[in-house]
Amino acid sequence: MNEWIFPVLFLVPVLSSIPIALAYRREDIVRKLPPVSVAGIFISLVCSLYILFHEEFMDKSFSYEWIPQLGIDMVLRIDYLSASMGVITALIAFIIAVYGLDYMKDDYRLPWYWFFFNLFTASMLLVVYSDNLFLLFVGWEGLGIASWGLIGHWYRDDDDITFVGVPERRLGPLKLWWPPSLGGWRAISTIRFGDVPMFLAIAAIWMLSEGHNLNISEIDWESLFLKAGTAGTIIIFTMFLLGLFTKSAQLPFSEWLMTAMTGPTTVSALLHSATMVAAGAFVFIKVSWYIKPWHLHDVPGLEFVYMFVLFVGLISALYGALVATGMLERKVLLAASTMSSLGLMFGTAAASYWIHPDGINLALLVAFWYMAVHAFAKATLFLVSGHLIHATHGRFSEGDSEFAMKMKPAFAATVIATTFLVGIPPLTAYWVKSAMDHVFEHLIEHGMLLPFLLLISASLCYSAILARFLSLNFFRGGRPHHEHVEGCPLMKLGYLMMVSVVFILLYVIFTHEETHEFVAAGLALSSMAVGIAVTIAYIGAVFKPRIETLSKIGTFFNDRMLLPALNDVISPAIGFSVAKAVNIGNRGIDAFCNTKVMPALFDMMSRAIRAIQTGYLKDYTKIVLGIVMFFLIMGALWGVMP
Amino acid sequence: MTDGIWVIAGIVSLLILVSGAVLSYKDSRFGLISAIIAVIVAFIASSITGSFGYVVFVLAISLLNIFSLEAMQNDIKGIDYGLVGLIALATMFILNTDDLAYVLTALVIVSVPTYILVMLREGAVDVEIGVKYIVFMVFATVLFLIGAIIIASGAEGIMLTLGYVMLVVGLSLEVGVAPLHEWVPDVFAAADPIPVSVIASIAKIVPFVAAFRILASTPDVEIAAISLTAVIAAFSMFVGNIGALTAREHARVLAYSTVANMGYMLTCLVAVSVSVSHVSVSHAHKEVQMAALLGGVLLLFANAAGKIGFFNAIKGEGACSPLLYTLSFSFIGVPPLLGFWGKFFILISLVSAALAAQFHWLYWLAGILVLNSAVSIPYYIRLARELGSCWKANITNYIVAAATVITLITVFLYIPVAWFPADIGSIEIPISLPAAGG
Missing domain, CATH: 1.20.5 (Single alpha-helices involved in coiled-coils or other helix-helix interfaces)
Incomplete structure (x- = not known):
């Protein structure tokens, strides 16, 4: 077996970014080195594809000794989730890196950018393939540091175009605009707030698991939970989830993601839509994949945990979609929609508790597939958004049909990405969302109607906000104040490559056995009804992206409900x-x-x-004689005692 | 065989000392040279008889004491070296005998020269200090000797307890354990720093080793009597350390520091008596004794080096700052300095005695020792700060530097643990107490 592939997969992206990092004092050399970093990511992509298409890797663990004193090894596991997610990560990173060659070419801090970009890619791949929770945590921390470095990339805070919010807008003590350096700080502080309890949860799992095992696929979760008891299970899981919720910007930890938009658009596309923020949801799906909660209904406390995640996810989904309806900043609108999608992933994965599958749990499969479709479609929208900001020199949505005609590739990519993502029949996400509807319909049988209603509301809202993005940038956003539509071939290539993947995913849904339930669900009458409602919401928002009478509510939403x-x-x-x-x-x-x-x-x-130091001998003699006599009498008394 | 070597070496050393003292009327340098030679001869003889680790420290300390006398002029210049040489000889000799009579003789030989030394000062003799000191020393020696002889007579019950109490009280008075410490601050503050540095350093070793050897051979001591010793030890630590906190004169601070250190030392004797009288398992018994002895001896050496350094700094009106800080840290017990190892092994002895005998109050005693080390930090640092100055190439600075090297020796070598256990055996050999056996 070709196990050499693992070190290559993880190390080459980092190693390939070291030359540019070391050459930071030589501007002339730095300008020539970005392709080396991109090549490193390409090698990772080839490795991840090799792993996906070679059956001999599938459903196997690869273990390397690490900390024998604690019984912790570096364990990688190739399964359906990690093999697919590895390719998604590497492919998106590669396409965005190509886009970045154009987008970042005049940047003042290229060594910083490429080093952290590649470090991020390696860390994300480590999170994806790790079976050992401790190794996963190492990658997890790499994501955090790379995110901080990249959000605050434009640390000089000298360009208004990199800010988030309306300059000088205040509400009482609250300032509603944020520079990049503050965005970086908000990200790292929120994520650290979750990472510490997550680390403690991993430590608790190590303590409680049979033989101090930290390998997700090997832990006997049932006995671990029973050993921890009801309160223990809830506490450990909640601490673990704090790490996931903060990373995936779920309520009430969503703020950092909005101000993470102060970073370069490539960073927003890769980290803050497609991969890093999805890592929280991915880890939850992966852990649930092996915990198999649907078999553990006897374990006290577990139902509470999954119920908790279900509602945090769905409420976050609705919140994200709602606040986006009032937003005009291109990237922030997309960030809010990303938060909404991540909420749906969490909610759907949590629903797995109540689904009893024969093979793969449909809820987990749907959550994962939604993550995949979302990753490519949303990354496309971010890349387009970057090009629009570049072309109009403004971060607020603006553009009319004449502008759309000048920006044909961007316009086309936006139409495809939005329609394929919101769930319009018969496009890619429709089939995934139909299966999602099916999962939540199943919850109604368990007496839970509210999750289904939340899902439908979030989906309709979500459809409207992406349509609004399309409309405000290409139809009804007015003449742009500034137009610079020429050039940028690699940027166009980037988002066109990215959006083309959604067609491949559509093909895979129809040709692969594990997704046949998606097709069946899509053909159901109820799903079609939802699909039509989503389509109507989309068309409505395209034609009427702003409603003046609701502008006060819009402002409240734009302020992210404070x-x-x-x-x-x-x-x-x-x-x-x-x-x-x-x-x-x-x-x-x-x-x-x-x-x-x-x-x-x-x-x-x-x-x-x-x-007592009087200096007189007579005083001292009295004291000493007295004490000596006292001791001797004491001695004599003890001597005569029986 | 080894006894023979020591008899010859002892006589030769004494002859050298005496002739040096006589010749020093002609020129005081004869006194210095003869003292050095006599001490070295005794050192060689002791090394052959197998207690190298112990005697090498005694040699170093006694040479420092002898050289430090160079820093003062007095009426008996020349003979003063001989007096210190005599103390050194007795300190080395005490390990080479298992006869109680010789042990007690060594005690007297160490005690008497200090009566003369304490009166010396530049160009005069201070009789008042001498009287104050001698009154208590005579009283102490008498109590100690009577106590030792009662124990050796094979006493039981009330007499054994009385003998034990007399021995401990005599020792306390002799070395300055509170509440019998009244003479210490006065004598340390009023006398010349150089003779005080002798009294505070090498002269403290023999009383303890003698007491240790006698008590290590004395079983069946009442636990109540032993706990009285523990109370005295704890009291002395507190009185010494707290008293030093607000004392202004440097010599008084050092006097209270001595009171505290003698309190630490007394805890060793507690551990030893507990192990001899109340621990039946032989290896545990051995372990406690070894640790107590190791800790006690190392602490005495650390105390000696520190006192020599600081009193010389007082004499020279300041000494090199880093050196004084090192001595302070050794006193406080900062690893890996000599003072740390002393306290460390004493703590080990207390804890192992507590474990072996199931006496929980010994843990408290160990805790009090640690607490007191913390209490002592401010005044040792203050001493180093106030006495610290730049390096000057004079005799007192050299003496301070040499004393610092002694406290640092455990940094460079793995001495305390590696050297002593083999040597300590000779201290551990029970003294033949004629009647006790029967």
Whole structure:
């Protein structure tokens, strides 16, 4: 077996970005080196394709010794999920890297960009292929650091076009515009907030698992949960989920994703739509794949956990779609829609608890497939968005049909990506969404109607917002203030390549056995009804992207229902009040131990001890004789005691 | 065979000392040279008889004491070297005998020269200090000797307890354990720093080794009496450390530091008596004794080096700052300095005695020792800060540097653990107490 492929897969992207990182002082060399970094990612893509198409890798684990003292090995597992997700990751990274050759060519910090871009790709691949939770966590942290580095890439905060929000807009103490450096900070601080409990959860799993095993596919989850008890299961899972929810921007941790749009568009496309933010949902799908919660209905606490994820996901989906209806910033609108899609992935994967499959759990399969379709379609929209920002020199949506005719490839890619993603029959996402409807219809049988209603509302809203994106940029957004439509061949190539993949996915749905249920679900009457409703919402929003009478609600939605206050006002206030309380405590302790009470006490005792030193021999003789006599009497008394 | 070597070496050393002292009326350098030669002869003889680790430290400390006398002029210049040489001889000799009479003789030989040394000062003799010191020393020596002889007479019950208490009280008075420490701050502050550095360093070793050897051979001591010793030890640690915190004169700070250190030392004797009288498992018994002895001896050496350094710094009105800080850290017990190893092994002995005998109050004693090490930090740092200055090429700075090297020796070599166990055996050999056997 060709196991050498793994080091190549993970290390080549990083190694290929080292020359440009080292040459950071030589501008002339730096300009020539980006293709080397792109070639590194291409090699990873070839490796991931090799793994996907070679049966001998499938459903096998590959283990390498790592920390024998703790029984932790580097374990990689190739299964349906990781083999497919590896290709999705590497392919999207490669296409975006090609696009980036054009998009970033005049950038002032290329070594930084390419190093973190490639580090990100390697980290994401590590997360995808890892079976061992600790190894996965290493990749996970790589995602966090790369995300911070890339969001804050334009650290000088000197160009308004890189900001998020309306400049100088304030609501009380809340500032509603964010520069790139602040965006980077908001991302890393939110993600760290989730990563620490996630790490503790991994430690708890290590403690509780049979033989201190951390391999997702090998842990006896049932006995682990039973050992942890109801409260233990809920606590461990919740801590683990904090890592996933923060990374995937689920409520109430969604704010960082909106301001992550201060980063370069390539970064938004790769990290903040297609791959990194999807990592949270992916890990949840992967873990559920092996936990098989549908078999564990006897485990107390597990139903609560899956119910929790179901509602967090669906409410996040609806929230994301709703706030996007009021947004005008191209990338932020797409970010909110991404959050919405991620919510659907979580919600659908959580529904697996109530689905009893014969083979693969339909809910998990649907969640994964939706992730795949979303990745390519949304990445396309981001890449288009980057080109539009480049062409109009503005981050707010603008453009009319004349502009659309000048930007034909971008326009075409947008039409395809939006229609294929929202669930219009018979395009790609329709079949996946139909299966999703089917899963949630199944929940109604378990007495849960609300999830189905949330799904339908989110889907209709979602369809409208992507149609709105199309309309505001190509039909009804007015004349752009600035037009620069020439050139950029690699950018066009990038999004056209990206959008073409949705056709391949459509083909795969119809030709592969595991997705035949998607087709069956799509042919159901109820699914068609939903499909038609989605289509109507789409067409309606294309023709009427803005409703003046609702502009106040739109502004409230554009302010993300004031959720930024959580990150920018409430959390800092809590932090400062804790710091103040600690400071008061510190001063109290300091006064007690160091400056007031104890020193005074010691001072007093010390003076008392020294007070007997009168200097007179007669005094000393009396003291000493007295004490000696006392001791001798004590000795004599003990001596006579039985 | 080895006894024979020591008899010859002892006589030769004494002859050298005496002739040096006589010749020093002509020129004081004869006194210096004869003291050095006598100490080296005794050192060689002791090394042959197999206690190298112990005697090499004693040699180093006694040479420092002898050289430091160069820093002061006095009325008996020349003979003073001989007096320190005599103390050194007795300190080395005490390991080479298992006869109680010789052990007690060594104690007296160490004690008497200090009566003279303490009175010396530049160009005069301080009789008042001498009286204050001698009164307590005589009282202490008498109590110690009577206690030792009662124990050796094979006493049981009340007499054994009384003998034990007398021995401990005599020792406490002799070395300055609180609450019998009243003479220490006065004598340390009023006398010349150089003779005090002798009294505070090498002269402390023999009383403890003698007490250790006697108590290590004395079973059946009442636990109540042993716990009295523990209370005295704890009390002394607190009195010494807390007293030093606000003392202003440097010599007084060092006097209270001695009171505290002698408290630490007394805990070794507690561990030893517990193991001899209340631990039946022989290997546990052995372990406690070994650790107590190792810790006690190392702490005495660390104390000696530190006191020599600091008193010389006082004499020279300051010494090189980094050197004084190193000595302070050794006193505090910062690893890997010599002082750390002393406290470390004492703690080991207390904890193993607590485990073996199931006496939980010994853990408290260990805790008090650690707590007291922390309490001592401010005044040792203050001493180093106030006495610290730039390096000057004078005798006191050299002495301080040499003392620092002694505390640093455990940094370079794996000494405490590697050297001693083999040597310690000779200290551990029970003293033949004529009547106790019967």
